[in-house]
Amino acid sequence: MRGTRSGTGAALAAGALALAGLVFAPAAVAVAPTTATIEADCGFFGGGEATLTATQDGTAATMTLTSSAITAPVGLGEDSIDSALTLVNAGGGTVVFSGTENPAMEAGDPVQVGPLDGTVASGDSLEAYGGSLTMTVFGITITCTATGPQSPGPFVFD
Template sequence: MKGMRIASGAALTIGALAVTGVLLAPAALAVTPGSATLTADCSSFGGGEATLTATQDGTAATMTLTSTAITAPIGLGADSIASTLTLVKGGGGTTVFSGTENPAMAAGDPVTVGPLSGTVASGDSLEAYGGSLRMTVFGITITCTATGPQSPGPFVFD
């Protein structure tokens, strides 16, 4: 009986320590907001509302742009668009996200590029307005710029 009480006491102690460890564990890093909308102008290739979605894992971050207003001019294979997204830092300077990831798209399909990879620092505040998205497809470069600040506001990284 005494051995059973010791085992029960040890189990309760271990359980309490596990709960305390979970409660005291550091919060995961996160970017806020997780997504923002903007209006983009892609010159003769069109323009309209687009959504940027951000993720963060330490100093590594990704951005994905989707837009139903900006469409694929021709059918495109998966991972066939070389994209460079330049965002403006709140304190000055820029941060670049780049990659060649995109889903396959038929002519007229909504455009999606990303996730594009970049590096951020804690406290970085990044805004699309003043930056650009350059997409190179079959040697043709399409540059899109935001026509105003993104909503609800800049991305702020932990």
């Protein structure tokens, strides 16, 4: 009887460890690459290198854009920029990521918008070149476009 209890306890402990391993395992990365850079032109508001960061959870995806070359024209409060990032899908059409997420920024600070929410399908191959980023601040719309393909290449979603 004593051996049965020890065996049962060991099996329960092994099961608990396996479950804990699944709970604490990192989530699989479903989009590749997870970051890409573009050269952006925002007209009167400047331009330069910007980094796009992508995440995916099933059909839900997010994009965040950061750039030290593109700066805030005035001080901006947290979540005060209405943004829409339109990416071109190699399979046809576009995918829009939108939202009002941004940190507070002082005039001249590097711009960051996102995470912006969007919906993707398995196999989507999304590229910033040919799309745009619009940011509406105090009723003024700023439009940025990529001046060439993103590097290292399009975001491909699983």
